[in-house]
Amino acid sequence: MTTQDIVAKLWNLCNILRDDGVHYSHYVTELTYLLFLKMLKETGQESLLPAGYRWDDLKGKDGIEQFNFYRSLLVHLGNEGRGRVQEVFANSSTHLRQPKDLAKLVTDLDGLDWYDAKSDPDGLGKLYEGLLEKNAAEKKSGAGQYFTPRPLIQCIVELVKPKAGEVVQDPAAGTGGFLIAAHEYVKKHTGDLFDLSEKQANFQRKQAYVGLELVQETHRLLLMNAMLHGIESPITLGDALGDAGAKLPRADVILTNPPFGTKKGGGLPTRPDLTYATSNKQLAFLQHIYRNLKPGGRAAVVLPDNVLFEDGTGVEVRRDLMNKCDLHTVLRLPTGIFYAQGVKTNVLFFRKGETKDTGNTKAVWVFDLRTNMPQFGKRTPLTPATFKDFEHAFGTDPHGQSRRKDQGEEGRFRKFTREQIAARSDNLDITWLRDENATNAADLPPPDEIAARITARLKTALQEMDKLTAAVGGEA
Structure with a gap:
């Protein structure tokens, strides 16, 4: 799967957010929280995150338990995270309302083939830039x-x-x-x-x-x-x-x-x-x-x-x-x-x-x-x-x-x-x-x-x- 393919699939995930009442302006922000956790796992940098608040910890939960854990994770990383982690999650909160929509986002993100993006030294950066560009082109996002x-x-x-x-x-x-x-x-x-x-x-x-x-x-x-x-x-x-x-x-x-x-x-x-x-x-x-x-x-x-x-x-x-x-x-x-x-x-x-x-x-x-x-x-x-x-x-x-x-x-x-x-x-x-x-x-x-x-x-x-x-x- 090419970087462009992943960008297209990530942008399509915004349909889930829209169906849950999330405004265009919050699309990429909401995805960024989840992508940050996933990217640290994919790039072997999960040591930046406190134990118990990593991608697999979120993925391993279901339903309302996963939803409540996700909300507490955002607060915890915003308050207790170190360095750039704390900056990314400072004053963060989710705009999601339905546990099923969070579960769908986590499952779909986890199911993407990140190999090609990771094999290019700048692949993950190009991927995120592509997502930002799509968001900027959508006038409703502002x-x-x-x-x-x-x-x-x-x-x-x-x-x-x-x-x-x-x-x-x-x-x-x-x-x-x-x-x-x-x-x-x-x-x-x-x-x-x-x-x-x-x-x-x-x-x-x-x-x-x-x-x-x-x-x-x-x-x-x-x-x-x-x-x-x-x-x-x-x-x-x-x-x-x-x-x-x-x-x-x-x-x-x-x-x-x-x-x-x-x-x-x-x-x-x-x-x-x-x-x-x-x-x-x-x-x-x-x-x-x-x-x-x-x-x-x-x-x-x-x-x-x-x-x-x-x-x-x-x-x-x-x-x-x-x-x-x-x-x-x-x-x-x-x-x-x-x-x-x-x-x-x-x-x-x-x-x-x-x-x-x-x-x-x-x-x-x-x-x-x-x-x-x-x-x-x-x-x-x-x-x-x-x-x-x-x-x-x-x-x-x-x-x-x-x-x-x-x-x-x-x-x-x-x-x-x-x-x-x-x-x-x-x-x-x-x-x-x-x-x-x-x-x-x-x-x-x-x-x-x-x-x-x-x-x-x-x-x-x-x-x-x-x-x-x-x-x-x-x-x-």
Whole structure:
């Protein structure tokens, strides 16, 4: 049985959960509890669990006895478990209601042929990733907000090129996609870590990857995913915009897709170290990222369009970013690749200045992968091939210093000097291609987005008129 076969069978088990009244959002969490026990048995790691609370102990019981034991097992492991076991089961409880449904899940999981998945060194990790991807694709689960499309993650990691010995951070880790892809990249370039010394390999497994995740249910999935990929690093439950984020160590590489929107209740982040107070989560996360990089460190972050054009604090944050870092590349992403249709996003690639905090950005290259692109979704899935032209244009240097060619007004890749951007009041929402599909009102952005763009551009125009008036007055 292939890994894909097992993923399909695991997802089919969700029918049992649905019949027992379990909501889509709890499917994978419920399966994770059972899979965790089963995986430890399959991989010979049951010593991590206290005696009497292992897979065979659960499987050996029937009916109401099994059901009651399962509920007590969740509580016991959440309170008495050690290390990662305790983290996975912290505050856990079952959403199952019928003993017969638990018995069916246990029997079916135990009956799967795990041989092929175990024979592949990354098989169990691929299996769990496949389950997470199916859950994210199911809109009713709402899990898409924590799941960055893997082809996009692979593209970003291939360009940023994390290296052995570097600390890689994701302050909004979700289910761990960026951290795991970085780990797989390092393994691929170090002979599965065998090219490293024992000390170096131990660092990669236990210290190289640092992350935070705010939502506990998602944190469980993240820990399970990390464990199955051989990552034992501290990836903790906490708020990157609070004290936990302020305590994160400086990183060589930061890769992340922070949550969109404003902080609940419109309150400000509780981070006293952020220079520009804002309830906009993306602007707060962006400040954390460029402040938390080591000198010379590099980052790639997925952000919505409003970060590029928002006035007020948005201008100050963008200006601070371009002073402290070399914002060398902006990728305008296609629509339809995230759970909320119509959300327009970008990837910002930048490198922290090594010796100074001003003037680090000399020019920004913008690649438009949005205009005249298909609407991605189930019918037109996102694939690695989607990003090939961008990867070629970006070049092989992870700091964005490869030789590049401006493709002109008809091309997708263009260069804009820091002076040109300053003349736009540091507005980075730059477009030049004519949208051949924008022929009716249905294709237009939402009214609030149109209003925000108009306001930003009017302010830019007024500032340019003020400069012109001042220049004319000076000449007089």
